[in-house]
Amino acid sequence: MITSRRMAAVDENAEALGVPRKQLMESSGNAVAREVRSLADDGATVAIVAGRGNNGGDAFVAARFLKAYDVTVHLLGRPETISTDIARENWEALQHAEFDTRVVRDSQTLDLDDPDLVVDAMLGTGVTGELREPEASAAEAMNRNSATVLAVDVPSGVDADTGDSEGVAVDADHVVTFHDGKPGLSNLRATVVVSDIGIPTAAERFVGPGDLNVVVRDPASHKGDNGDILVVGGGPFSGAPALSAQAALRAGADLVNVACPEDVADAVRGYSENLIVHDLDGDHLRPAHVDELLGRAESKDAVVLGPGLGSADETLDAVEQFFAEFEGTAVVDADALQVVPEVDTDATLVCTPHQGELQKMGGETADDWEERAELVEVFAGDVGQTLLVKGAYDIVSDGEQTRVSRTGNAGMTVGGTGDVLAGVTGALAATQEPFDAACVAAWANGHAGDIVAAERGYGLVSTDLPDALPKAMNRGGEVEGV
Numbered sequence: 263m264i265t266s267r268r269m270a271a272v273d274e275n276a277e278a279l280g281v282p283r284k285q286l287m288e289s290s291g292n293a294v295a296r297e298v299r300s301l302a303d304d305g306a307t308v309a310i311v312a313g314r315g316n317n318g319g320d321a322f323v324a325a326r327f328l329k330a331y332d333v334t335v336h337l338l339g340r341p342e343t344i345s346t347d348i349a350r351e352n353w354e355a356l357q358h359a360e361f362d363t364r365v366v367r368d369s370q371t372l373d374l375d376d377p378d379l380v381v382d383a384m385l386g387t388g389v390t391g392e393l394r395e396p397e398a399s400a401a402e403a404m405n406r407n408s409a410t411v412l413a414v415d416v417p418s419g420v421d422a423d424t425g426d427s428e429g430v431a432v433d434a435d436h437v438v439t440f441h442d443g444k445p446g447l448s449n450l451r452a453t454v455v456v457s458d459i460g461i462p463t464a465a466e467r468f469v470g471p472g473d474l475n476v477v478v479r480d481p482a483s484h485k486g487d488n489g490d491i492l493v494v495g496g497g498p499f500s501g502a503p504a505l506s507a508q509a510a511l512r513a514g515a516d517l518v519n520v521a522c523p524e525d526v527a528d529a530v531r532g533y534s535e536n537l538i539v540h541d542l543d544g545d546h547l548r549p550a551h552v553d554e555l556l557g558r559a560e561s562k563d564a565v566v567l568g569p570g571l572g573s574a575d576e577t578l579d580a581v582e583q584f585f586a587e588f589e590g591t592a593v594v595d596a597d598a599l600q601v602v603p604e605v606d607t608d609a610t611l612v613c614t615p616h617q618g619e620l621q622k623m624g625g626e627t628a629d630d631w632e633e634r635a636e637l638v639e640v641f642a643g644d645v646g647q648t649l650l651v652k653g654a655y656d657i658v659s660d661g662e663q664t665r666v667s668r669t670g671n672a673g674m675t676v677g678g679t680g681d682v683l684a685g686v687t688g689a690l691a692a693t694q695e696p697f698d699a700a701c702v703a704a705w706a707n708g709h710a711g712d713i714v715a716a717e718r719g720y721g722l723v724s725t726d727l728p729d730a731l732p733k734a735m736n737r738g739g740e741v742e743g744v
């Protein structure tokens with residue numbers, strides 16, 4: 263089963279892997295035609311009712327594969343308003359080749375006649391809310407007609423994720439859906455055929471640019487809505503928490519607080535005026551600081567715990583006591599990781615170990631990435647948390663779902679890149695599900711590294727990465743009105 267949002271992500275990933283959408287549309291159209299052939303004999307009359315998105319595009323392709331039938335394509339709305347290039351190109355191909363096409367300007371004039379089969383290609387997974395006109399009247403006309411109805415991907419007006427319809431929806435007898443089942447189709451009376459349209463498994467297995475579609479920023483949001491986080495780190499080191507914090511800001515977090523031992527607090531402040539720094543007395547984290555940290559963490563969307571903390575016994579005790587009480591979301595990195603398997607916590611954790619740290623946590627690793635992915639999945643299930651295991655292939659698993667990120671390069675073996683990743687993960691975990699946050703963070707951090715390496719090769723240093731993050735995460739036209 264796949265949700266509409268995930269389907270859109272996988273589609274975009276397929277494109278990035280060299281399988282363009284237009285090619286997928288050709289497969290979808292072919293699958294629709296195959297289904298028509300299984301439902302109606304040669305010579306039968308087929309009325310295709312098409313919308314102006316890619317759902318309609320699938321049906322324009324199908325028409326080309328149905329030479330043995332008497333096909334009429336009804337387009338709802340003006341051809342100039344077809345919303346995607348690939349659907350428009352397939353519509354134009356029908357005009358050039360003199361197919362029987364009709365433009366329906368007013369849905370009241372939609373004349374389906376008395377076909378043997380109606381194909382509902384008005385709307386698919388791109389739809390939100392109640393059917394508008396002309397689709398709503400067209401759906402009613404289809405429902406009144408006695409012909410068998412085959413829906414393309416999802417009956418128009420039905421939410422593919424939930425099966426609900428806010429208003430009128432096409433009452434389909436059959437559905438041909440693509441790539442994988444849709445949760446919303448299981449409770450309909452229609453029979454459902456799932457058709458493989460040639461999306462590579464890699465488009466789901468590997469994190470890709472499409473996975474970033476979970477990161478949406480509401481233009482009406484307020485300060486803090488896009489992530490208010492606390493980085494707890496530093497002591498033996500001062501650069502690590504500062505790198506995490508700056509990376510979190512560049513990954514989109516609104517507010518980043520740092521709590522660190524006072525001996526390094528001024529150094530951390532000095533790295534950036536964008537950070538809010540709180541001193542913990544002394545030169546390393548101790549159990550005496552835990553109450554203050556819990557108080558500060560309570561109002562945050564996520565905590566990043568570990569960068570530069572060191573492994574003094576008192577520090578690890580403090581980490582353990584923190585987890586015993588904390589109930590929010592935390593990204594755990596570096597020396598703090600070894601505490602995770604020991605502790606009984608109600609917190610939601612995203613752990614970001616490299617393979618050595620994974621072993622120290624009690625997990626197993628393997629040279630072969632596929633074997634490693636299996637081991638990480640089992641260990642994530644045992645720990646009951648999300649793991650992001652760093653390597654040339656980063657493995658992300660929550661014990662049930664596992665994905666792999668292949669971005670990044672050998673230049674990123676330089677010190678500090680893990681601190682950056684922890685910060686990015688923290689920013690994303692503040693607003694996203696832990697698994698999605700880890701997947702996007704791994705991909706974006708590696709992609710930022712690739713952007714830097716293109717200019718600086720193996721001269722890449724960790725402080726380059728935060729600056730490259732916005733470009734690595736920019737999905738184009740993201741900022742409204744710019």
Ligand SMILES: NC(=O)C1=CN([C@@H]2O[C@H](COP(=O)(O)OP(=O)(O)OC[C@H]3O[C@@H](n4cnc5c(N)ncnc54)[C@H](O)[C@@H]3O)[C@@H](O)[C@H]2O)[C@H](O)CC1
Pocket residue numbers: 269273283286287290313314315316317318319320345346384385386387388389390391392393394395397414415416440441
């Ligand atoms: N990987 C795949 O599964 C592929 C699926 N394909 C097909 O593409 C559609 C999804 O296409 P998309 O263009 O994103 O959206 P739609 O065609 O479903 O609709 C967009 C269209 O509808 C308008 N609209 C939105 N909401 C409403 C509403 N409530 N009432 C009326 N109109 C509405 C919107 O403005 C747009 O114009 C998928 O289902 C598959 O059929 C591709 O072929 C490739 C691979």
Ligand SMILES: [K+]
Pocket residue numbers: 317382383384385386413414415416417418
């Ligand atoms: K449809």
